[in-house]
Amino acid sequence: MSLSDKSATLQSIGIKSGEQLTLKKSGSQTGIIQGYSVGPYVPISSPKSLFVRRTMPSDNSCLFHSCSYVLKNKSRTNAQELRQLCANIVAENPKKYNNAFLGMPNLSYTTWILNKDTWGGAIELSILSDYFSTEIVAFDTANMREDKYGENRDYSTRALIVYTGNHYDALALVENPGSSDYHDQVIFNTRDEHVMKKARDYAFEQYQKHLGGGQ
DSSP: OBOOOTTOOTTTTTOOTTOEEEEEEETTEEEEEEEOOBSOOOOOOOTTOEEEEEOOOOSSOHHHHHHHHHHTTSOSSOHHHHHHHHHHHHHHOTTTSOHHHHSSOHHHHHHHTTSTTOOOOHHHHHHHHHHHTEEEEEEETTTTEEEEESTTSOBSEEEEEEEOSSOEEEEEEESSTTOOGGGOBOOEETTOHHHHHHHHHHHHHHHHHHHTTOO
């Protein structure tokens, strides 16, 4: 959508409250792309930044530690809380989270996932993506695979984690490799393809290291 009438208002051109507007500059013209997305607006990231891995404990809760870091403002203490969250959501929605979906009875899952020695995986990533209204992308650097959770849900935010084949870590964007994690950016705009290209490049580098035995 473009604005040729400078006197037009947002209401007069059919843009409603709650819709997200993205300004797009083409030559000397500035247009407005109309669309709706779920969640807060996150600015496009700096092109000078790069990705680093924030290592999580190897205590069988690495997925929950990683998700805690990227979804709960870089928290390193909420892994068990996220386990409990998954258990609660599954227990409250037995029709959706049934035996066929979980691979076990609903009640059994709610006990199983609270065990600190139980690994999380695709089911938990899909639950957490829905709960936080955030697309989660997991880069499998052992198989060079990219798994998305919450894709096509019109979420405005995206979080990134990495899976090495036996461990999950969080991915963070920093200004330089030695930056303190205090400055980590862990939530991104889902329309920021520049960030996704950087993340894919990072994942490919890690995949090459894996093939060479360096990961």
